Amino acid sequence: DGGITQSPKYLFRKEGQNVTLSCEQNLNHDAMYWYRQDPGQGLRLIYYSQIVNDFQKGDIAEGYSVSREKKESFPLTVTSAQKNPTAFYLCASMDRGTDTQYFGPGTRLTVL
């Protein structure tokens, strides 16, 4: 099955810890995105990558980092510098032929 997988589904972090959220896609899409969703809020863009070994900051990149070493993978690290990391994190990839974004199932991060 083609699609986007995110792991883990739930993640708990102690204050001061870095954690890494996984995002993998087998859709052969070049573009990938990370969004953050808070209750009652729209999705806000954290980072995006148009191609391997390249990525750009989105609207709320502070306290986050990414890498794009492989086309299939776009992991997001939430660092201790992110002061309010509790949120639902969504990864997406884009089919440039149809302009459609496909989303993973999300990771819910909670800071203890």
Add this chain to the structure above:
Amino acid sequence: KQEVTQIPAALSVPEGENLVLNCSFTDSAIYNLQWFRQDPGKGLTSLLLIQSSQREQTSGRLNASLDKSSGRSTLYIAASQPGDSATYLCAVRGAYSGAGSYQLTFGKGTKLSVIP
């Protein structure tokens, strides 16, 4: 900066009713507009995408319209069913060039409840 607004924030209707969800955007220079569905605790599923040159798109019981000049889109759901209960989000892609041109700006969504 593009802003996307969805009204109402929540809507409750009886099963079988036809309904309309609204989306407005402040900058009419868009490349396309997309409607998504999100079930609780899940990711988003694309429903319909309307290019800026199009007026509407249809898929089954769903019809989305776009009036770019007035900065508005509507999602029409015919003969609503309890399975339609979800949050519906609209998102616009700006008509810009460069690396940022593939970014989407999302509204906060309309939470729909269809009562059996």
